[in-house]
Amino acid sequence: MFAEQIKNGIIYGDQNFFVPPHLNIGAFVLEKILGHNDRVALINGETEEQITYREMVQNIVNIAAALTDLGIKIGDVVAIASENRLEYFVTSIAVFCCGGISTFFNNAYTKNELIHAVNISKPKFIFLSGEVFKKQYETLKSINIIQKFILYDDKPTSNDCLNYRDLSERHVDINSYKPIDFKGTNQTCMVLYTSGTTGSAKGAKVTHLNLIVACQQKLTVSSELTPLSIAPWSSTMGQLLTLQNIYDGTKLVFLPKYIERLYIKTIEKYKIGYLAIAPPIVVMLCKSTIVNEYDISSVKILLVGGAPTYTKTIRQVRSRFPHIKHVLQGYGITEASGAVCREMELAHKEGSVGQIVLGMIIKVVDPETNKIVGVGEPGEVRISGPTIFDGYIGKDKKDDFDEEGFYKTGDIAYYDKEGYFFIVDRIKEIIKYKAWQVAPSELEGLLLQHPAVKEAGVTGAPDILAGELPTAFVVKQPGFQVTKQEIIAYITEQVAPWKRLRGGVIFVDEIPKTPSGKILRRKLRALLPKQSPQNIPASKL
Structure with a gap:
């Protein structure tokens, strides 16, 4: 009740959850998936490659032991910069097991976004897909923070590069491998970057306890x-x-x-x-x-x-x-x-x-x-x-x-x-129109009901008299014709006066979003014209 x-x-x-005394999320997950045996764990739907839980466990302990031998110690940060792939979680769980901190760079990061993230977490090693290596190696190298590059796809091209396959194929006995025991002390195990919908991304410190409870x-x-x-x-x-x-x-x-x-x-x-x-x-x-x-x-x-x-x-x-x-x-x-x-x-x-x-x-x-x-x-x-x-x-x-x-x-x-x-x-995203508050997501929900609207994003355009004017960015549905005034009228019929699109409608090719699908309103605001697209006299506001 x-x-x-x-x-x-x-x-x-509910506060009823289990906390192991070793307080290592890597050990916690490893202990559980040992029981999943030969069940299929992951399937790449594009390539049809797959891995079983038994194979996953073996690869995790192999990579963890290799990282320890290479010098990863408790608290060292290891990054992954790759598209989703079978090796991804093998790598991150292995990092947890040997006491390191995993962090993840989106493979679509621009040069500046990548530099910003690297300077936040300062990884010692990084695992890279071939795609990211070709695009970002020179940038990563120039930052002069990362000591070793471990490649998922390509053969090493220099002394600071290693090959993932070489590390994963060494055999470590599953039963004798022992992950780091933190003896009840809670440590950071992961750095995640906030979406940055309202500004530059920040590095959030996630702990072993956080993930142990989240898994339950x-x-x-x-x-x-x-x-x-x-x-x-x-x-x-x-x-x-x-x-x-x-x-x-x-x-x-x-x-x-x-x-x-x-x-x-x-x-x-x-x-x-x-x-x-x-x-x-x-x-x-x-x-x-x-x-x-x-x-x-x-x-x-x-x-x-x-x-x-x-x-x-x-x-x-x-x-x-x-x-x-x-x-x-x-x-x-x-x-x-x-x-x-x-x-x-x-x-x-x-x-x-x-x-x-x-x-x-x-x-x-x-x-x-x-x-x-x-x-x-x-x-x-x-x-x-x-x-x-x-x-x-x-x-x-x-x-x-x-x-x-x-x-x-x-x-x-x-x-x-x-x-x-x-x-x-x-x-931070609420639009302040005079004394009224307007939720952008409410207007976006209404806009998406229009058959001619494929995507929509709403933000506030600065206005001296009103504070902010609700403004819509719209991607048209292919094959449909619609005018800005038709969309404004469509919203006007459904909302209170202060929620109307007084800032107008701007047609765009795409709505800027984070990888997880959140609208980047700061990027929408950057697209606003210097003057409001719809200049409404003060008496009409």
């Missing part, structure tokens, strides 16, 4: 359903959901990146049962013309995270794909090591992001007064518990945590009398 979970306005998730958070779906993953494994969503699947012994199909036809074809080929995706992919599926060429009736569950998914979109999914039994939402952030709330198959409510997960503690407060608010009252979500990260590299924790030790998420939400949470928007 929810009444038993809330005390003095603070909501407590019950997966949303039945274990007999095969999942398909396209989230970059450099992202929080990609890391945590995949690690949970590996811990549970699931057969996971993955793709290196999203390509519409390949994605849909892979669903048919492997009879995928559930999809963990960001809202833009949900919209694309609803509007896809390719999907009719394939049989995707095996899909029973959609797990959607990264941003709110609106009720109308969910209804569109159910209308077009009646075989989908559940469209479940979750709310998670990097700083919580994944999930904060999550819907379950037998516990979900339309429009919500679910109930509090294992280990989490939440309070909802008025961001101006810091006072706890009650049922149905929107406020800032603040979180505590064993999955909360240990702060950002090089930043004082007091800037991001309140006096009671709760992390200030910057997300506005409310909960109902049954403990279901509903996300409103982010504090």
